[in-house]
Amino acid sequence: MTMTMTTENKNDLDWLAFCYTAGELNAVDAEQFEARLADDQRAREALARAVQLTQTVAAAETQFDLVMPARRTESDWKRRVSWMAIGGLASLLVALLWSGLVGPTWHSRGGSRSQLAMAWNQTRSDFAQVREAGLWSSGGEFDDDVIDLAADDVPQTPSWMTAAVFNVSMDNSTNSSSPPQGLEQE
Amino acid sequence: MTSPSDVPSAEQSQLDSSVVAALYVAHGEELRRFLLGILRDAQLTADVLQATFVKMVERGHETKEGSRKAWLFRVAYHEAMAYRRREGVGGKVLRRVAWNTSDAAGGADEPLLRLESVQSVREAMQELPPEQRQVVRMRIYEEKTFATIAKELKIPLGTALGRMRAALIKLRAQLNEPPAHDK
Numbered sequence: 001m002t003m004t005m006t007t008e009n010k011n012d013l014d015w016l017a018f019c020y021t022a023g024e025l026n027a028v029d030a031e032q033f034e035a036r037l038a039d040d041q042r043a044r045e046a047l048a049r050a051v052q053l054t055q056t057v058a059a060a061e062t063q064f065d066l067v068m069p070a071r072r073t074e075s076d077w078k079r080r081v082s083w084m085a086i087g088g089l090a091s092l093l094v095a096l097l098w099s100g101l102v103g104p105t106w107h108s109r110g111g112s113r114s115q116l117a118m119a120w121n122q123t124r125s126d127f128a129q130v131r132e133a134g135l136w137s138s139g140g141e142f143d144d145d146v147i148d149l150a151a152d153d154v155p156q157t158p159s160w161m162t163a164a165v166f167n168v169s170m171d172n173s174t175n176s177s178s179p180p181q182g183l184e185q186e
Numbered sequence: 187m188t189s190p191s192d193v194p195s196a197e198q199s200q201l202d203s204s205v206v207a208a209l210y211v212a213h214g215e216e217l218r219r220f221l222l223g224i225l226r227d228a229q230l231t232a233d234v235l236q237a238t239f240v241k242m243v244e245r246g247h248e249t250k251e252g253s254r255k256a257w258l259f260r261v262a263y264h265e266a267m268a269y270r271r272r273e274g275v276g277g278k279v280l281r282r283v284a285w286n287t288s289d290a291a292g293g294a295d296e297p298l299l300r301l302e303s304v305q306s307v308r309e310a311m312q313e314l315p316p317e318q319r320q321v322v323r324m325r326i327y328e329e330k331t332f333a334t335i336a337k338e339l340k341i342p343l344g345t346a347l348g349r350m351r352a353a354l355i356k357l358r359a360q361l362n363e364p365p366a367h368d369k
Contacts, residue, residue, distance in 0.1 A: 060308035
């Protein structure tokens with residue numbers, strides 16, 4: 001209760017001080033308030049608060065409109081440039097990816113692996129054709145050094161090549177899900 | 187007979203300048219607002235404020251440390267009233283405070299208004315009910331009397347006063363608070 005009374009009294013005093021400051025008191029009330037200022041420190045401080053509040057509100061309606069938009073515009077400008085830069089970089093990256101000039105490392109590595117696998121496969125079929133055509137002479141001096149690719153002990157295609165060729169197959173022919181001929185082992 | 191050592195020197199009869207400077211930092215701004223409320227003129231306020239602190243330098247040693255703020259306000263009040271009597275200006279002529287902040291600052295190096303306070307009050311203004319905000323703007327910004335406001339808004343005078351008072355309580359509570367985005 002005491003706290004409430006104190007708050008109410010302070011608000012009353014602040015209101016009286018504001019009315020005095022605003023020139024809303026009649027002559028008698030104004031003189032009484034001025035006389036009170038001679039001895040009452042609370043009334044003096046209330047008058048100082050009333051002036052502060054009134055000037056601050058007036059400034060909030062005028063000066064602040066002049067100051068803050070400039071600050072806001074500056075920050076907006078920086079933010080806008082930042083977003084434009086980010087957007088430009090993103091667009092450039094997408095364009096480069098789309099054009100194929102650059103790409104993720106896994107993509108190029110997969111490409112070279114598939115090329116190796118295709119070369120391996122081509123060599124293997126060439127050897128088979130040569131053998132079938134009877135162009136390969138056995139019993140020569142180099143027989144021991146020649147690998148018989150048609151034999152059962154032919155080296156198995158490495159798993160990474162199979163995987164790479166599967167990828168090529170999936171890329172080149174979406175209709176065919178079977179692996180290329182001759183590479184079904186493993 | 188008084189010996190020369192018993193007579194206080196000029197330095198001893200004055201308050202230390204660092205003490206006066208500290209008092210100015212602590213109470214100068216509030217004292218300036220108080221004087222502006224009485225004198226309604228920034229230049230007069232600056233003159234009286236200076237005279238008040240000159241008196242503090244000259245006679246401050248007679249005061250007790252805990253009562254110096256009240257002493258400053260009392261001296262400032264009497265100086266202001268004396269000035270008004272001398273100049274023949276009264277409350278009827280000095281009807282309102284110069285709300286213009288550049289006038290209010292009076293060329294002093296200490297700003298009356300701090301940007302953060304203005305921002306806090308501005309934010310508080312936005313949160314006021316529209317009818318209260320309207321009365322505040324009309325009274326303080328457009329400098330209309332409550333009678334005029336009541337007439338223009340077609341509301342009783344008591345309603346206009348009530349809206350203004352309620353708004354001031356809210357704005358005052360916000361005045362010394364930091365801006366919302368700093369909390």
